[in-house]
Amino acid sequence: xxxxxxxxxxxxxxxxxxxxxxxxxxxxxxxxxxxxxxxxxxxxxxxxxxxxxxxxxxxxxxxxxxxxxxxxxxxxxxxxxxxxxxxxxxxxxxxxxxxxxxxxxxxxxxxxxxx
Amino acid sequence: xxxxxxxxxxxxxxxxxxxxxxxxxxxxxxxxxxxxxxxxxxxxxxxxxxxxxxxxxxxxxxxxxxxxxxxxxxxxxxxxxxxxxxxxxxxxxxxxxxxxxxxxxxxxxxxxxxx
Numbered sequence: 001x002x003x004x005x006x007x008x009x010x011x012x013x014x015x016x017x018x019x020x021x022x023x024x025x026x027x028x029x030x031x032x033x034x035x036x037x038x039x040x041x042x043x044x045x046x047x048x049x050x051x052x053x054x055x056x057x058x059x060x061x062x063x064x065x066x067x068x069x070x071x072x073x074x075x076x077x078x079x080x081x082x083x084x085x086x087x088x089x090x091x092x093x094x095x096x097x098x099x100x101x102x103x104x105x106x107x108x109x110x111x112x113x114x115x
Numbered sequence: 116x117x118x119x120x121x122x123x124x125x126x127x128x129x130x131x132x133x134x135x136x137x138x139x140x141x142x143x144x145x146x147x148x149x150x151x152x153x154x155x156x157x158x159x160x161x162x163x164x165x166x167x168x169x170x171x172x173x174x175x176x177x178x179x180x181x182x183x184x185x186x187x188x189x190x191x192x193x194x195x196x197x198x199x200x201x202x203x204x205x206x207x208x209x210x211x212x213x214x215x216x217x218x219x220x221x222x223x224x225x226x227x228x229x230x
Contacts, residue, residue: 004157006157009155033217035218035219037219043223044119044221044222044223044224045158045206045208045219045221046221047218047219050217050218091157091158093219095217101146101212101217102160102163102171103148103160103208103217103219104160105150105157105158105159105160106157107156107157108155108156108157110155
């Protein structure tokens with residue numbers, strides 16, 4: 001079974017600075033997808049960024065980028081120019097490419113943005 | 116389409132009572148997921164459907180939990196003989212199987228409090 005581990009329960013960053021959230025995962029599959037989801041306080045979860053395992057190039061979405069290290073099974077999220085609206089819980093998630101494609105989440109990292 | 120809708124948003128019940136939650140996914144989405152989330156934790160997989168077929172159910176889920184998606188559209192999650200440990204946020208998400216993205220679209224959740 002696949003597992004997703006987020007070892008940083010809480011992180012803080014100064015507004016306009018850069019922060020990196022860590023995620024590792026365990027799988028025996030070669031094809032899969034990785035995601036970072038954001039859950040603001042009392043609001044629904046939304047997708048931040050997605051990475052296909054077969055792509056070597058790291059995904060980027062505006063201020064958000066990932067560092068995908070397939071061999072190390074590591075998938076970190078970098079947030080540049082942090083904004084107050086970035087404060088939220090961030091969840092790393094894994095999905096198989098084949099089979100039933102169940103999505104497995106990590107335990108989350110709570111990000112605090114300091115003005 | 117306004118996204119994934121969940122009802123009720125909040126439910127307070129006494130131990131031993133039955134509760135039912137409803138999820139209306141995005142209309143063209145054929146995949147529907149149920150997750151449970153407790154405070155400060157990541158979403159824990161419960162079950163999911165492709166159309167009306169229930170593809171997988173968590174082994175952690177007791178027999179008191181049952182889910183249906185009778186016509187491949189909305190879904191219900193029923194908890195029988197509720198216990199205080201069932202208190203949590205129940206999240207529904209939908210996706211379109213067959214697309215490369217596999218993004219989950221979440222509802223706002225149904226919060227259950229068992230007294």
